[in-house]
Amino acid sequence: MATKAKTGNAVWETIKTIVYALLIAGVFRTLFFQPFWIPSGSMKPTLLIGDFLFVNKMVYGYSYASCPSLRIPAVGLDIDAKDLCGWLAGDNDRILGGEPERGDVVVFRHPVTGRDYIKRLIGLPGDKIQVKDGVLHINGSAVKLEENGVFEEVAEPQGPQRLRPRCENGPVGTGGICQKSEYIETLPNGVSHAILNIDDQASDHTGIYVVPEGHFFFMGDNRDNSSDSRLPQVAGGVGYVPYENLIGRADRVMFSSAGRSMLFFWTWRSDRFFKGIE
The missing domain is CATH 1.20.5 (Single alpha-helices involved in coiled-coils or other helix-helix interfaces)
Incomplete structure (x- = not known):
């Protein structure tokens, strides 16, 4: 007994x-911190497919979006943040709220699908945003652009979704070198970061977006391969993102896997351990 x-x-x-x-x-x-694994190439060269990072939730305060969503399709688990903290949603406000700054790399909830996205904050409430001939304009003025050489990567399937990169010198066969023109873009507040160019396309020539009060405008650094605020939500884009949908700021890559899983440690990129995000 x-x-x-x-x-x-x-x-x-x-x-x-x-x-x-x-x-x-x-x-x-x-x-405090939410883990996030980069699934796509929309933020290259700042973030690569397979980068693993922690999102700082304290910096912007808390809203319903601070609650985690639990999704495990293999076992049918799909619990949304609104299921847990929906009582906090709807007023577009935050507890202990902090103001995001232009140039921050932010994880936020898509206003329609509720999925987590990561992009760079470009437009603040009241800003007028436009892209002319591939150059970002904020409140009528073009941002500073400087050539920064060529971004190169192997043309092969990447990450769990086996996504193939788009190339400026394409089409490129598997195993070839995929190239994109790289520029340093400097925003009005002095924040500088790298962006990529692939092609001349519709997103390089937009109308004027006026960011509503309490909302933000986001863009990917891989400008020609990013679904962001340039495309409205009804067309599959992000549109304007409410303040309450912000989850947190991405500050540093912890490690990065070039393989199909972050568990494949032999595919970890040796140059990206604890790499700061600019």
């Missing part, structure tokens, strides 16, 4: 330990 009691107690202690660990992890993820 004593042995059975000890076994029962051991099982119960193990269950309690697991529950406590999950609760602590949940609180940590909700209040």
